[in-house]
Amino acid sequence: MPKHKPKRGAPSVDMTAMTDVAFLLLTFFMLTAKAKPQEAVVVDTPSSISETKLPESGTITILIGPDGKTYLDMTGQHTRKSLIADVNSRYKLGLTEEEQVKFSNAGSFGIPRAQLKKWLDLSPSERNTFPTPGVPIDTADVNKSELADWIHNARIAQFRMKQEGVVKDEYVMVVKADKDTPYPAVQHVINTLVDINVNKFNLITSSESDPNKKAEEGSEK
Amino acid sequence: MAEIAQDSGGGGHKKGDKVRSKKMSTRIDFTPMVDLGFLLITFFMLTTTLAKPQIMALVMPEKDIKKEDIEPVKESKVLTLLLGANDKVYWYEGITDAKLDSTDYSAEGLRKVILDKMNKVKGQFGEEDYEDFKTKEPRKGSFINVIIKPTEEARYKNLVDALDEMAICKVRYYVILDVSDLEKQFIKNPAGGLKFNVEEQIQAATQ
DSSP: OOOOOOOOSOOOOOOHHHHHHHHHHHHHHHHHSOOOOOOSSOOOOOEESOOOBOOSSOEEEEEEOTTOOEEEEEOOHHHHHHHHHHHHHHHTOOOOHHHHHHHHTOOOBOOOGGGHHHHHTSOHHHHHHSOOOOSOOOSSOGGGOHHHHHHHHHHHHHHHHHHHTSOSSOOEEEEEEOTTOBHHHHHHHHHHHHHTTOOEEEEEEEEOOOHHHHHHHHHHO | OHHHHHHHHHOOOOTTOOOOOOOOOOOOOOHHHHHHHHHHHHHHHHHHHHTSOEEEEEEOOOSOOOGGGOOOOOGGGEEEEEEOSTTOEEEEESSTTOOOEEEOSSTTTHHHHHHHHHHHHHHHHOOEEEEOTTTOOEEEEOOOEEEEEEOTTOBHHHHHHHHHHHHHHTOOEEEEOOOOHHHHHHHHOGGGOOOOOHHHHHHHHHO
8 A cells, every 4th residue: 555645845836727817817908908099298187076987988089288289189980080081072181091091090180181181191200299280270260260170070970970880979078178278278169169069078187085075084083 | 945845855865876867847836927917917907997087077058148048146146256367266246346355276265255155145045955966865055156257367277176166065056258358357456346237248148
């Protein structure tokens, strides 16, 4: 009969299965995590007590930099493709198919329509250094305001995509401005939106503690 | 550590033993790899949920207001905030014999002004019963009407701070309007008083 010796030394656990799970999860989170799109301007948002999160649906983001320049960004590659095809034929911008695809992946832009072709031909790193005047806003005549035109057409494009079943929701308007943006710049954007009958929008803020909640917690203790 | 334990466990070599080449285990210790894996998982988990920014919903009044839709509000319920330069807020109550005062955006400043006014309105008009939008619980609200008028010198942070105070003080009726020339004059020369003509204002708004 063989002797049963008690096993000595550290018991080793097979880590392979655990590693498998860990890396499966890691891959999942890495793939689902959205790469933060590069924004045309660095914006430091003011803080508020609001705890509402940005909805999952598509958004049109109007960025207003500390210098008052306005940039536009919208989600959804298909919508952007449809939008630029529409704008291209309407204003005869002469964009090639390739340039239109570039636009659908471009992220935020702050360029007059006339310069769009030139801007799209640049590489992404060159775009950062390209002097951008911002999307032009005509405060006197909304029909001449490029910002109003972009937003109006983008909403139509999104609606078209919704009917085709590509996207689920219509666009939600988001305004993201810097703490130090002068109020007139914000006012122009808000007035433009109201002019095209967009009366509901969301201001992006960073979080801040709610003094009411603090007081409640204090009294409970 | 594991190797040291094995060495001591195996005991010393006997005299005359041949030196055999030790068989090395092909096993790899996966622990650091798992550590790294979970560290990265934690990182991606936290960043995906935290990346969503907070939003503050804002509803602006419609552009075309009809004259018959205008509903007069009692002067004593109204508090007007003029957001001025250098993070200063000017405020006045009502219209008739309005006294201009100024404060800042701190808890002792603007918040106190709003809460004081709310108490005043409560004393005069009582409280309004309403249902909470989300929880459907009955609540008591103030009849206060706050008009926020940012001047050209104000910065965006001032507007958000003012809107934030509305949320903190639970003001249910507030609106953002453009500042009028009369009020610009009023800030420059508070002693001159505010000569507001309501009819003129309605005319301008409904055009």
